[in-house]
Amino acid sequence: MILPVLPVLGCKPSEGHAGTRNGKDDPDAVVPDNSGGPRVALAADPGVVDSRNRVDGVKELMSRALGGAGDGEPGDFLQKLFHEDERIGIKVNTLAGRGMSTSVDVVEALVAELRAAGRGGRGIIVFDRLKQELVDVGYPSGQAARDRGYRVQGTDEAGYSRELYVAGRVGSLLSEVFLGVDALITVGVVKDHDLAGVGGCTKNLFGLIHNPNRYHDHNCDPYLADVLGLDEVKKRLRLAVADGLTAEWHGGPAYVRANTWSLGTIVASPDSLALDAVLADIIDAKRKEQGLPTLAEADRAPRWLDTAASRGLGVVDLDAIRRVEK
Amino acid sequence: MVPEPHEAKHWEKLADNKVRCLLCPRRCEVADRERGTCGVRENRGGEYRTLVWGRVCSENIDPIEKKPLFHYRPGTDAYSLAAPGCNIECLFCQNWEISQFRPEQIETWERSPADVASLCAERAIPTIALTYSEPVVWWEYGRDIAVAAKERGVGTVVVSNGYIEEQPLHEWCDVVSAIKIDFKAFTQRFYRDTCSGDLGPVLDTLGRIKDAGVWLELVMLVVPTLNDDEAEVRAMAKWINQRLGPDVPIHFTRFHPMYKLTNLEPTPVDTLEKCRDIALAEGLHFVYLGNVPRHPGENTYCPRSGEILIERAGYTILENRIVGGKCPCCDQSVPGVW
Ligand code: SF4
Numbered sequence: 001m002i003l004p005v006l007p008v009l010g011c012k013p014s015e016g017h018a019g020t021r022n023g024k025d026d027p028d029a030v031v032p033d034n035s036g037g038p039r040v041a042l043a044a045d046p047g048v049v050d051s052r053n054r055v056d057g058v059k060e061l062m063s064r065a066l067g068g069a070g071d072g073e074p075g076d077f078l079q080k081l082f083h084e085d086e087r088i089g090i091k092v093n094t095l096a097g098r099g100m101s102t103s104v105d106v107v108e109a110l111v112a113e114l115r116a117a118g119r120g121g122r123g124i125i126v127f128d129r130l131k132q133e134l135v136d137v138g139y140p141s142g143q144a145a146r147d148r149g150y151r152v153q154g155t156d157e158a159g160y161s162r163e164l165y166v167a168g169r170v171g172s173l174l175s176e177v178f179l180g181v182d183a184l185i186t187v188g189v190v191k192d193h194d195l196a197g198v199g200g201c202t203k204n205l206f207g208l209i210h211n212p213n214r215y216h217d218h219n220c221d222p223y224l225a226d227v228l229g230l231d232e233v234k235k236r237l238r239l240a241v242a243d244g245l246t247a248e249w250h251g252g253p254a255y256v257r258a259n260t261w262s263l264g265t266i267v268a269s270p271d272s273l274a275l276d277a278v279l280a281d282i283i284d285a286k287r288k289e290q291g292l293p294t295l296a297e298a299d300r301a302p303r304w305l306d307t308a309a310s311r312g313l314g315v316v317d318l319d320a321i322r323r324v325e326k
Numbered sequence: 327m328v329p330e331p332h333e334a335k336h337w338e339k340l341a342d343n344k345v346r347c348l349l350c351p352r353r354c355e356v357a358d359r360e361r362g363t364c365g366v367r368e369n370r371g372g373e374y375r376t377l378v379w380g381r382v383c384s385e386n387i388d389p390i391e392k393k394p395l396f397h398y399r400p401g402t403d404a405y406s407l408a409a410p411g412c413n414i415e416c417l418f419c420q421n422w423e424i425s426q427f428r429p430e431q432i433e434t435w436e437r438s439p440a441d442v443a444s445l446c447a448e449r450a451i452p453t454i455a456l457t458y459s460e461p462v463v464w465w466e467y468g469r470d471i472a473v474a475a476k477e478r479g480v481g482t483v484v485v486s487n488g489y490i491e492e493q494p495l496h497e498w499c500d501v502v503s504a505i506k507i508d509f510k511a512f513t514q515r516f517y518r519d520t521c522s523g524d525l526g527p528v529l530d531t532l533g534r535i536k537d538a539g540v541w542l543e544l545v546m547l548v549v550p551t552l553n554d555d556e557a558e559v560r561a562m563a564k565w566i567n568q569r570l571g572p573d574v575p576i577h578f579t580r581f582h583p584m585y586k587l588t589n590l591e592p593t594p595v596d597t598l599e600k601c602r603d604i605a606l607a608e609g610l611h612f613v614y615l616g617n618v619p620r621h622p623g624e625n626t627y628c629p630r631s632g633e634i635l636i637e638r639a640g641y642t643i644l645e646n647r648i649v650g651g652k653c654p655c656c657d658q659s660v661p662g663v664w
Contacts, residue, residue, distance in 0.1 A: 095359055096359055130328065130430070156430060156431075160431065171585075171586045195360075210426075210427060211365065211426055211427070211428070213362065213363055213364065213428070214365070214415055214426070214522075216363065217363070251343070252357075254343065254359040256358075
């Protein structure tokens with residue numbers, strides 16, 4: 001038998017609806033305090049990017065960003081977000097190769113903070129769609145990664161679910177690596193995106209589904225909101241971190257060196273949408289400075305942000321977001 | 327592993343290292359490192375590449391009736407193959423586990439066009455069918471297969487949704503022997519909401535195939551409540567008669583719940599019979615029922631004498647009475663490739 005018509009084992013309909021982020025339905029879930037608006041913390045030091053002490057500089061930035069996002073010590077913040085016995089997945093973005101991907105330094109600084117806070121007891125897994133892309137960007141494999149406190153896995157190694165997950169107009173199989181973790185951190189990159197407007201942390205979640213190319217129409221609206229509204233995502237997503245050491249104002253998601261600048265910033269927030277709204281603002285400001293049309297003028301306004309916010313999946317009104325410069 | 331890329335045809339360069347694909351009406355604008363909607367064509371540094379050339383994900387030897395093509399060499403076999411991908415997404419797709427995936431997500435194996443042609447020539451299989459997924463998105467591979475097959479005296483047929491631009495379609499028509507198009511509905515609403523496609527380009531394709539003189543058959547999967555409205559079926563039959571002529575066969579086939587459309591019951595047989603009656607009443611000569619084995623609607627009848635010309639049970643030919651392409655009773659010639 002060659003024609004593989006396999007049964008759908010079941011559908012998991014799920015709709016985005018207000019107030020269910022971060023495991024609200026789970027009585028044990030730890031929900032960050034967003035009263036007064038979500039905090040989006042930006043820790044900046046452009047000198048870090050090409051510094052000889054880059055690793056230490058990035059650690060310092062990560063600590064400040066997490067502390068700012070939690071309004072206190074980074075360890076306290078992480079302890080509130082995660083249980084000690086959880087397996088934590090860190091979804092990185094490695095599509096664009098070394099130039100414009102989530103850098104190893106940023107991820108290792110995050111892992112160090114998690115370990116210092118006593119989190120990731122069941123393991124920390126750094127993952128993306130393809131193992132080869134992770135390797136190309138410089139992520140270690142096997143024992144070398146374990147020696148540094150995490151594992152590295154491509155979804156191409158683990159495969160996708162047999163089950164189809166449905167939310168709104170999205171119907172997809174999900175990464176088995178993702179389904180195997182208890183909690184998720186999305187670590188995107190600060191960059192323009194040709195279709196979604198802003199790359200960042202929510203677009204990074206397209207790497208959880210098997211068929212992202214299906215959902216690029218209409219500037220990914222409402223599809224990104226749909227993915228964010230998947231029960232499996234809502235249940236796990238706790239934290240968003242953006243690697244803005246080097247940022248890209250135009251030409252993303254590919255790496256176009258001429259369109260990048262040393263922003264030297266790490267951004268963190270428990271609200272992925274709020275974080276991306278801030279990134280869109282940063283990218284637009286840079287585009288203006290470069291004499292380019294804004295994302296809206298370039299016909300790729302990230303409308304999916306508003307769609308997702310209207311479903312209660314986060315906050316995108318810049319006036320309602322507590323932007324904390326650390 | 328992402329398969330080795332192969333040069334793609336039918337695209338143009340845009341600013342900022344972007345490309346525009348000109349293969350299907352989506353005309354995807356694709357940034358560097360990104361793929362088109364079908365997920366099998368990728369921009370590599372401003373050059374467009376196909377990731378599915380020579381990569382087979384499904385192959386089988388089927389009766390030609392299974393395509394279904396009822397007026398094309400009945401009772402013969404077709405070596406049928408697919409590469410991954412599709413440019414639309416039907417919520418009821420029967421083959422979604424190959425059509426809705428990227429090539430690196432499913433098992434594929436290598437088959438060069440020359441290998442495919444040799445295999446058929448050596449085993450005396452008269453036809454290759456490009457089928458199961460959507461051959462439009464693996465156009466380069468399918469075209470190269472058809473060229474290699476032609477050189478070995480083997481025919482190629484295409485089973486497609488017809489969502490293709492004019493130029494690549496013309497180039498197909500130059501090398502293939504027959505085309506079957508899934509004519510999904512006669513409303514833009516159904517194409518948009520149920521298939522993420524458009525009706526207009528498919529109508530254009532049907533007319534172009536007819537004008538090119540390539541043998542054409544149509545299939546309409548009748549989905550309860552979504553495309554089974556009698557007025558709609560009548561309008562469709564009228565359009566077929568006017569634009570394509572009464573001799574283009576149409577198969578009304580039965581829907582079974584699948585993929586994302588699992589909340590509907592299979593199509594009642596009497597709905598299919600109603601569709602058939604409407605199409606016959608509108609003057610179409612060859613109207614069939616599909617996925618209803620041993621139904622009299624599977625047979626070919628002479629439009630003049632009413633005699634059974636080909637008697638079928640499922641994909642099996644019980645009797646073929648056509649002689650020299652004609653009805654043995656009244657000498658009426660029967661359109662097709664016999
Ligand atoms: S063939 Fe694929 S890439 Fe090309 S226009 Fe169609 S969907 Fe887009």
